Amino acid sequence: MADLGDTEPSVIDLGPDQKPITEDLICEMVSWTPRRVKLASDSFWPNVLQQPSGDYRNWLLVLPFPETFQNAFETMCFDVTHRVHVAENNRCCIFLNDSHSDGGKSVNRAKAWIKTVGQHIAIRDRLALSFALDYRMESGDPQKKKTVVGDLCRRAKLYEGSTSHDREAAKQLAQLCMDSLQKLTCYDSADCVVAMPSSRLKKTFDLPSYLAGKIASATGKKNLCDAVRTVKQRKQLKGLPVDEKLDALKGTVRVDGNAFQGKTVLIVDDLYQSGISLNYVAMLLLEAGARKVFGLACEKTSTNDDNIP
Missing domain, CATH: 3.30.1360 (Gyrase A; domain 2)
Known part of the structure; x- marks a missing residue:
C-alpha cells in the first residue's frame, strides 16, 4: 500500500460556485433585466x-x-x-x-x-452571492418613503463636508447585517471580510469599513480591509453615467496579492446601485488569487443607472 502520509488532503468545496469576472462581463451585466428582486414583496414574481x-x-x-x-x-x-x-x-x-x-x-x-x-434583495451580478438587506425606498419605488434600512444608511453615513454622523444608526445597521448573515447560511464559507474602498483617500469615518469590522469581529472571520484600499482619489460613482463608472474606477484601487490566495472573500458596502464598483473589486480579488467573492450591501437603489435620492 502506498504511503499517503505526506499527501495533502483534497478540498471538498460545497460552497457557492464562482464564475470568472472580466471588464467585458461587468459591462454586459449592466444591461441585464431584471437585476434584482425581493421575493417577499415584488409583485412581478409572485409564484416561486x-x-x-x-x-x-x-x-x-x-x-x-x-x-x-x-x-x-x-x-x-x-x-x-x-x-x-x-x-x-x-x-x-x-x-x-x-x-x-x-x-x-x-x-x-x-x-x-x-x-x-425572500426577505432580502437578491441581486443578479457576477459575484458568487450578492444580496442587499433591503431597498432604499419601500418596494423599490422612488416615490415612496425610505425603508428602515434606507433611513439608517442616510443617518449613519459621514457625507462630504459633514463633521458628524449618527453612531447609533451605524450600530443598528451592523446588527442588521449580522442578523442577515446568520440567516443566510450560504455566506458561512467566507473566511475573510473587506469593505468596498472609499472614493476618498482620507475619511474620518467610513461606513462600509465600520460594518466590515463589526461583521469580522462578530463572526470570527479575518478583517482584511487594509488589503483592499484606494490609492488614487476618484469621483463618486453614484453621480456618473453607467458607461463612465468603470473607467473612473480603473487604477484607483489596489489589492494586496498575498492576502487573498485561496480565500473566499465577503465584500461589504452600504449602497448597491449599478454594482460596477463591487464587481470591479471582486475581479481584482479573483486576479489576486481569491477563490470566490460574495457581496453584501445594506441598501439597493431603485434603479441601476442613475442616482435616485
Missing part, C-alpha cells in the same frame, strides 16, 4: 413554488434568474435532491426530485428557504 402539473409528479421553484438564487439554494438546501434547469429566458427552474415521495420534506425546506431569502 409551483405544484406538480400534468404528468410531472414533483414540485419546482421558478426564479427570475440563476445568479445568486441557484448558489444560495444549493448551499442552504444542500441535502435536498434537486435538478436545475436554466430556461432560454434565463428563468431558473429548480426541480425538487423527491417531493412526490418524501412526505413533504423537500417542499417544507423550499418554503423555509423562500421565506428566508
Whole structure:
C-alpha cells in the first residue's frame, strides 16, 4: 500500500460556485433585466413554488434568474435532491426530485428557504452571492418613503463636508447585517471580510469599513480591509453615467496579492446601485488569487443607472 502520509488532503468545496469576472462581463451585466428582486414583496414574481402539473409528479421553484438564487439554494438546501434547469429566458427552474415521495420534506425546506431569502434583495451580478438587506425606498419605488434600512444608511453615513454622523444608526445597521448573515447560511464559507474602498483617500469615518469590522469581529472571520484600499482619489460613482463608472474606477484601487490566495472573500458596502464598483473589486480579488467573492450591501437603489435620492 502506498504511503499517503505526506499527501495533502483534497478540498471538498460545497460552497457557492464562482464564475470568472472580466471588464467585458461587468459591462454586459449592466444591461441585464431584471437585476434584482425581493421575493417577499415584488409583485412581478409572485409564484416561486409551483405544484406538480400534468404528468410531472414533483414540485419546482421558478426564479427570475440563476445568479445568486441557484448558489444560495444549493448551499442552504444542500441535502435536498434537486435538478436545475436554466430556461432560454434565463428563468431558473429548480426541480425538487423527491417531493412526490418524501412526505413533504423537500417542499417544507423550499418554503423555509423562500421565506428566508425572500426577505432580502437578491441581486443578479457576477459575484458568487450578492444580496442587499433591503431597498432604499419601500418596494423599490422612488416615490415612496425610505425603508428602515434606507433611513439608517442616510443617518449613519459621514457625507462630504459633514463633521458628524449618527453612531447609533451605524450600530443598528451592523446588527442588521449580522442578523442577515446568520440567516443566510450560504455566506458561512467566507473566511475573510473587506469593505468596498472609499472614493476618498482620507475619511474620518467610513461606513462600509465600520460594518466590515463589526461583521469580522462578530463572526470570527479575518478583517482584511487594509488589503483592499484606494490609492488614487476618484469621483463618486453614484453621480456618473453607467458607461463612465468603470473607467473612473480603473487604477484607483489596489489589492494586496498575498492576502487573498485561496480565500473566499465577503465584500461589504452600504449602497448597491449599478454594482460596477463591487464587481470591479471582486475581479481584482479573483486576479489576486481569491477563490470566490460574495457581496453584501445594506441598501439597493431603485434603479441601476442613475442616482435616485
